[in-house]
Amino acid sequence: MYPSLTRFPGDLFPEFEALQRQVEQLLDGRAWPSSIRAATRGAFPAVNVGTTADAVEIYAFVPGLDPASIEVSLDKGLLVISGERPSDLPQESEQVTVYADERFAGQFRRAISLPEDADASRVDAGYHDGILKVVVPKRESAKPRRIEVKELAAA
Amino acid sequence: MDTQQAPVKRATDAPALLPPVDIVEDQNGITVKADLPGVSRENLSISVDGETLTVEGTVALGESQKMEAVYAEVRVARYRRSFVLGRDLDTERIDAAMKNGVLTLRVPKREQAKPRRIPVKAA
Numbered sequence: 001m002y003p004s005l006t007r008f009p010g011d012l013f014p015e016f017e018a019l020q021r022q023v024e025q026l027l028d029g030r031a032w033p034s035s036i037r038a039a040t041r042g043a044f045p046a047v048n049v050g051t052t053a054d055a056v057e058i059y060a061f062v063p064g065l066d067p068a069s070i071e072v073s074l075d076k077g078l079l080v081i082s083g084e085r086p087s088d089l090p091q092e093s094e095q096v097t098v099y100a101d102e103r104f105a106g107q108f109r110r111a112i113s114l115p116e117d118a119d120a121s122r123v124d125a126g127y128h129d130g131i132l133k134v135v136v137p138k139r140e141s142a143k144p145r146r147i148e149v150k151e152l153a154a155a
Numbered sequence: 156m157d158t159q160q161a162p163v164k165r166a167t168d169a170p171a172l173l174p175p176v177d178i179v180e181d182q183n184g185i186t187v188k189a190d191l192p193g194v195s196r197e198n199l200s201i202s203v204d205g206e207t208l209t210v211e212g213t214v215a216l217g218e219s220q221k222m223e224a225v226y227a228e229v230r231v232a233r234y235r236r237s238f239v240l241g242r243d244l245d246t247e248r249i250d251a252a253m254k255n256g257v258l259t260l261r262v263p264k265r266e267q268a269k270p271r272r273i274p275v276k277a278a
Contacts, residue, residue, distance in 0.1 A: 045192075046229050050222040059216055061192035061229060063256030088177075088188070095182045102175035103190050112226075130192035130256015131216060 044104040045081070045132075047112060053144050056118050056136045060110065063130030064103075070132055072125045077118070079134060082109040171211070171235035182270055184263035185244065191234050192256035199253060201260070203246045209237040210258065 045062040060081050062070065071082045087105035090096050114120070118136040125134045177188045191199065194212035202209050214232040240246060243264055250261040 043228070047226065048216070048224065048229055049226040050218060050224045052222050056225075057218060057222060059193075059218070059229075061256075063190045063192040065255060090179060090181075097180045098178070099180060100176050100178035103177050103188060104175070115225075127255075128217075129195050129215075130190070133217070 043110065044085075044108045045110060047081075047110055049112060051115070051138075053138075055138055056114055058112055058132075058134040058136070060132040060134070061130065062108075062127075062132050065127070065130075067127035067132075070125075070127065072123075072132070072134060074114075074120050074123055074136075077114045077116075077120065079112045079114055079123075079136070080109065081112070081132065081134075082107070084108070169233060170231050171233040172229070172231050173236055174210075174212075174234045176236065182264075184261060187238070187258075187260040187262070189234075189236065189258045189260070190256065191253075191258050193229075193232075194234065194253070194256060194258075196253045199258065201249070201251050201258075203240075203249070206240045206242070206246070207237055208240050208246070208249070208260075208262070209235065210260070211235045212258075 045060045047061070048059040050057050050059075058079060058081075062081075062083070062085070065083060065085060069083050071080075073080045073082075084107045085105055089098055089101060089105075092098055114136055117138045119139045120136065122137050123134060124136075125132060127133075174189045174191050176190075177186075179186045189210060191210075191212045193214035193216055195215060198213040198215055200209075200211045202211075212234045214229070214234070216232075240262065244262045245265045246262070248263050250263075252259045
């Protein structure tokens with residue numbers, strides 16, 4: 001169904017989790033209310049990872065945070081995104097009633113394993129509209145390149 | 156207050172994620188906060204149809220054109236969620252603010268719906 005998911009042998013996430021997410025996503029897609037809370041509670045933040053010819057791009061869906069409070073670290077090919085999202089719910093009282101409390105609050109930590117050819121020494125991270133984008137360039141030697149064919153002088 | 160989900164029109168609506176929300180009511184109205192990461196102010200639409208409030212947003216990641224997905228937990232680039240507002244809420248004066256992917260909606264109560272003391276007159 002998603003061949004690109006299994007392309008990386010070093011993927012940190014077990015296959016069953018990917019399968020579970022696929023099922024949840026299918027339910028999400030049809031706006032089935034019962035499954036959605038479970039899906040959003042499952043892992044915070046949700047992470048998308050993609051590659052281009054030049055870099056690995058990681059998108060973490062971390063809305064409502066101060067960019068300075070997001071911790072991004074890299075150690076031995078493992079990218080770790082961590083931080084804390086404080087709850088902004090008011091205290092319930094006679095006048096204040098909380099009807100829904102679905103948004104994530106508390107500490108979070110996600111680890112993403114980077115492919116072999118990622119160059120960990122040059123990482124770029126930016127935060128925009130609640131999305132943390134981390135770009136890890138690929139090593140020069142790993143980039144696809146064109147090899148020029150030279151004309152050899154006749155022997 | 157009725158915060159039930161509006162019936163989903165499956166035939167016409169494109170697939171969308173249901174964003175998580177916090178809903179708090181106080182004396183003057185209701186505050187809804189929704190997580191919509193990746194949605195900019197321009198890509199957000201809030202509409203009221205009768206008593207149904209619908210929040211809809213499209214995700215723009217700004218990813219590279221030739222990107223190949225390796226691992227995708229968010230596979231639908233759209234959020235949608237509807238709420239049926241009660242008659243006591245003033246749909247004319249809804250306030251919306253978007254910051255860092257979090258939408259804050261303030262729906263005030265109609266004046267006549269606000270709690271008030273009923274004075275007891277001496278008979």
